[in-house]
Amino acid sequence: MFIVTAEQMRAVDEHTIHKLGIPAASLMENAGRAIAEEVIALCREEGMGSKAADRKGHREPGKAERAHTGPGDLQGYGGDIIADPALVMARPGDQHWYMLIGKGNNGGDGLVAARHLLEAGLGVTLVYAEGPESLRGEAAVQRDAAAQLGIPALVHGREAVDFSRCTGIVDALLGTGSRGAPLGAYAALIEAVNDSGKPVVSADVPSGLNADTGEVYEPCIQARVTVCLALLKRGLVQYPGASAAGRIVVRSIGIPARLVPEHGPSVRLLTEEVLRSSLHVDTDRLRAPDGHKGTYGHVLLAAGSLPMSGAGLLSAKAALRAGCGLATWALPAALLPHIIGSVPELMLAVAAEGDSGEWNAASADAVLRLAESRDVIATGPGLGRFEGDTGWLRRLWQQTDRPLVIDADALNMLADAGRAGPRDWGQRSAATILTPHPGEMGRLLGMPTPEVQRDRIGHAARYAREQGVTLVLKGARTVIATPSGEAYINTTGHAGMATGGAGDVLTGIIAGLLAQGLSAEQAAAFGVYLHGQAAEQAALRRGDPASLLAGDIIDAL
Ligand SMILES: NC(=O)C1=CN([C@@H]2O[C@H](COP(=O)(O)OP(=O)(O)OC[C@H]3O[C@@H](n4cnc5c(N)ncnc54)[C@H](O)[C@@H]3O)[C@@H](O)[C@H]2O)[C@H](O)CC1
Numbered sequence: 001m002f003i004v005t006a007e008q009m010r011a012v013d014e015h016t017i018h019k020l021g022i023p024a025a026s027l028m029e030n031a032g033r034a035i036a037e038e039v040i041a042l043c044r045e046e047g048m049g050s051k052a053a054d055r056k057g058h059r060e061p062g063k064a065e066r067a068h069t070g071p072g073d074l075q076g077y078g079g080d081i082i083a084d085p086a087l088v089m090a091r092p093g094d095q096h097w098y099m100l101i102g103k104g105n106n107g108g109d110g111l112v113a114a115r116h117l118l119e120a121g122l123g124v125t126l127v128y129a130e131g132p133e134s135l136r137g138e139a140a141v142q143r144d145a146a147a148q149l150g151i152p153a154l155v156h157g158r159e160a161v162d163f164s165r166c167t168g169i170v171d172a173l174l175g176t177g178s179r180g181a182p183l184g185a186y187a188a189l190i191e192a193v194n195d196s197g198k199p200v201v202s203a204d205v206p207s208g209l210n211a212d213t214g215e216v217y218e219p220c221i222q223a224r225v226t227v228c229l230a231l232l233k234r235g236l237v238q239y240p241g242a243s244a245a246g247r248i249v250v251r252s253i254g255i256p257a258r259l260v261p262e263h264g265p266s267v268r269l270l271t272e273e274v275l276r277s278s279l280h281v282d283t284d285r286l287r288a289p290d291g292h293k294g295t296y297g298h299v300l301l302a303a304g305s306l307p308m309s310g311a312g313l314l315s316a317k318a319a320l321r322a323g324c325g326l327a328t329w330a331l332p333a334a335l336l337p338h339i340i341g342s343v344p345e346l347m348l349a350v351a352a353e354g355d356s357g358e359w360n361a362a363s364a365d366a367v368l369r370l371a372e373s374r375d376v377i378a379t380g381p382g383l384g385r386f387e388g389d390t391g392w393l394r395r396l397w398q399q400t401d402r403p404l405v406i407d408a409d410a411l412n413m414l415a416d417a418g419r420a421g422p423r424d425w426g427q428r429s430a431a432t433i434l435t436p437h438p439g440e441m442g443r444l445l446g447m448p449t450p451e452v453q454r455d456r457i458g459h460a461a462r463y464a465r466e467q468g469v470t471l472v473l474k475g476a477r478t479v480i481a482t483p484s485g486e487a488y489i490n491t492t493g494h495a496g497m498a499t500g501g502a503g504d505v506l507t508g509i510i511a512g513l514l515a516q517g518l519s520a521e522q523a524a525a526f527g528v529y530l531h532g533q534a535a536e537q538a539a540l541r542r543g544d545p546a547s548l549l550a551g552d553i554i555d556a557l
């Protein structure tokens, strides 16, 4: 599923109307109709104004919905005749919905929805944010149709609006044409709606949400359901916007998704389907029946220091669990006695001499030598900082042609590389994957963490393109961005993954997948997906996400 910006949506919309010749009125009709259907679906689900038998959330028309159009039993003539199933409910007359109408096309969608709800037998009242005379184009056509049908209308500021009288509210105030925080009547209506506690169905996006970044302005509608029209908007999959949206239902309205790549870099929701079809990840083919441990690649992990040896251990175990044939952990000499025997499947190699348990700049020689007979290098977890560390990382970057996964303190070394970023170190010929959390991303970009979080997709995609790397921006809805400017938004995982070591596990998984021959894009996306899915399994086993340990994720892989 594609995820678009408001500008991309507009471009695809224009393409559909002006090049394909689909009338704008058809798109608005489909949009409004979809919103009305989701209002009815919500009413059914919540048993709002309907019979107990109708409270199960199913969309099958109930008994009362079957129209027997003549005397006697029609079944004798070949079966029931059922009125439009999507719009039928048991006792529609108990429902009265207020339809908030803004002056743009979002308002036009709301007006179409009002017509369909009226047709279904619900009570509807229009609440215009501004005088109806301010509507233009298609929205004005819908305003006039609604007026001719006699749908009652109030105008904010002219008549009192009492939300306690309605059963629910459709928010068609602001859509993708919204700019900045809602102003004037829009802000007043949003505040009153949120205070009312009534269920809200938002048209396209909750009004007050930045559709591109997920930033919520003051005020912003808190929706029960958001009926996203045509294509998923970026702001709906990023927090805090994702929380304001409630349940998101993406409804097609006649705009072909295949037009998206013509209008800018594509961002997709990372699902199993996308992994298989767009990313061509075929797990059945990862293991050859006649393979041996050399077939599945050898990971070299340069990680861990005395106070943080567990990080290295987690990464190494995760790489093995992800399926690489062999893993070698390069570590400071002083760690060796503590580690020996803890993971018997793992090979250990001393890279940094001395009894401090820390890394040093000279250890780059040892790491580079070890890398010659390994397929992938991963570094960062538990590494710590040391004198000359940025130069150390620079040597790895420049002097090995092996794929490189860079995490944790190695990212902080990268951040010290200079304003221009590692692109100054030259383009690597092999895959380079960076896995920052928002704080590390902020250091890479030289900006505060909240600024990164304000537009995760935008920052990740820009950095990956400018620096020529594959970037994994961790956090709720992890973003995977590629050097070509494409991105994937992960759908797996939960808040229980906010626990020490979870990132080290991800580094190991990605390295383990790279070793098996996956491309940077495949390994990063599949690794993130698997990491989240394993954490879901582990939380199910434990019964509570909060008690998840990073090691549980490895066990569940
Ligand atoms: N996907 C499609 O192609 C279709 C989308 N539809 C719907 O149309 C809206 C986008 O409509 P647009 O007219 O471009 O913008 P809005 O309705 O969002 O409203 C813009 C309107 O509001 C004023 N405004 C902007 N920002 C603010 C603010 N902060 N406070 C107050 N007022 C503001 C501005 O002046 C404009 O007049 C899309 O979301 C869909 O719902 C089509 O119906 C079908 C095709």
Ligand SMILES: [K+]
Binding pocket: 106, 171, 172, 173, 174, 175, 202, 203, 204, 205, 206, 207
């Ligand atoms: K809206």
